[in-house]
Amino acid sequence: MKEFVIGNTLEEALSLVPEGAIKKIKIDGKLFGITRRNQEFFVFDAFCPHRGASLIQGSINQKGEIICPLHQYRFELKGGKVKAGYCPDLETYPSELSEIGLKIKVPI
Numbered sequence: 001m002k003e004f005v006i007g008n009t010l011e012e013a014l015s016l017v018p019e020g021a022i023k024k025i026k027i028d029g030k031l032f033g034i035t036r037r038n039q040e041f042f043v044f045d046a047f048c049p050h051r052g053a054s055l056i057q058g059s060i061n062q063k064g065e066i067i068c069p070l071h072q073y074r075f076e077l078k079g080g081k082v083k084a085g086y087c088p089d090l091e092t093y094p095s096e097l098s099e100i101g102l103k104i105k106v107p108i
């Protein structure tokens with residue numbers, strides 16, 4: 001796992017990922033998804049563990065789940081547990097918001 005910082009300040013990190021939006025981050029050629037609810041960020045694999053659809057095109061529901069656009073399987077943002085569907089859980093990665101931006105740790 002390697003640590004990266006997104007943005008240079010807390011405010012910049014918040015503005016780069018608008019509430020409820022799903023953004024992509026590319027690090028060393030690997031894509032990750034990122035979203036947030038209030039000041040809590042969630043970083044996850046960009047591709048669905050079912051058949052590999054792009055979760056960047058997915059949506060977030062009121063329960064804090066990401067919904068895959070292809071077969072509508074649902075995964076908890078916190079921890080990636082599959083909530084609807086039959087496939088492995090979604091890989092999620094730690095993040096921490098601070099005054100210097102958003103720190104994320106991803107397997108690069």
Ligand code: FES
Nearest residue numbers: 048050051068071
């Ligand atoms: S590819 Fe995501 S639910 Fe099937």
